[in-house]
Amino acid sequence: MNVPYGYLNVPEECPDARYDRPMTSTSADSPTRSRTRRAILAAAATTLSRNRAATLAEIAEAAQVGRTTVHRYFPDRDELVKATVADSIDVINQSIFDAKLDEGPTREAMRRLITAMVDTYERMMFVWGEQGMLELIDEADTDDAADRAVRDLIARGQTEGVLDPEVSVDWIQQTLWALTYTGGEAGAKGQLPRHGVAAVVIRTFERGIVVG
Template identity: 40%
Template sequence: MAAPLSTEGGPRTRTRRAILEAAMVVLAENGTASLADIASAAEVGRSTLHRYFPERSELLKAVALHVHELSNAAIAHAEPDCGPAIEALRRVVESQLDLGPIVPFVYAEPSLQADKELAAILDTGDEAIVAVLDRVATQGTAGPPCWPRLVFWALLNAGYEAANMGTPRVQVVDAIMASLTRGTITSD
């Protein structure tokens, strides 16, 4: 797994971060965007982008690892082990929704999923989400044990789309929570 990006650092670290952040925005809007489009959004030359990421596949992998790192940090920041389960679940939903539509891109991009080592890394880190879903579930779940996790991510994907269509964030979060607590798992 790649080393986490430093929150500080020199120009090289800042440039790399600018490229990754721009790539997240550009690729979320257009998964087939060119490297030139990403370089432009990062406000760097294409040759600079190529110094950091000689191949598109390297940039995509770096974006995936960066998104994974951001997701894990957001989960930790949401403190899923603290407080009532429903409130913890809502914080987790909000934290993941804030990452935006780059998440479904990362998990649906065939070239990223074809890299078995990368796919294995991307399939980790949401254990705290599963744990909070288990805390909310008091009477079991419908479907196989993996069902709440799969539904959580499917609902987030729907949430990204709804937000993209202009649905207010609070309504998106409320809809995800209602679906999770009334439609997927049973709560008090």
């Protein structure tokens, strides 16, 4: 049969190169395959954040590909989940770096951070929404530079007296996550206008709910 694109470079860790599985690395993907792979990963993140037990058939349907195609790109369910975790972390990290946390006044940086987190909340929900994923995060050996940037920003804010010094950096980071997730969900449900989500989250994060 004809040798498909990239087939000659099947990685050694694929012990039995069944059918024409594309490279796990996108670097060797054709544009068409790259689009298909991205569609699967995005669908996996969305579907699995809603229902951790979603079947491969459901993920395939959400990605608008055949189940066979999912198997072609990811050798098994575990590999798909791992790849989705890694991909989601990349998306989140990129979004946080784009927020330029080490630039400008702490309060403004915080607001940019919240906006970035609201935009990627589904990926964050997928990655951190269930403890079972924590093992996969470790396995993904991810660069935690984004996490450090967030924590540095919080610590700097507390040192400057801008953020509440009576609670821990952990707590502030988790509060950030909790409010952005809640805002993201409210936006998805239509309970908040999508463009207004970040503003509401920023408001509550900064001043709380009780007046005074």
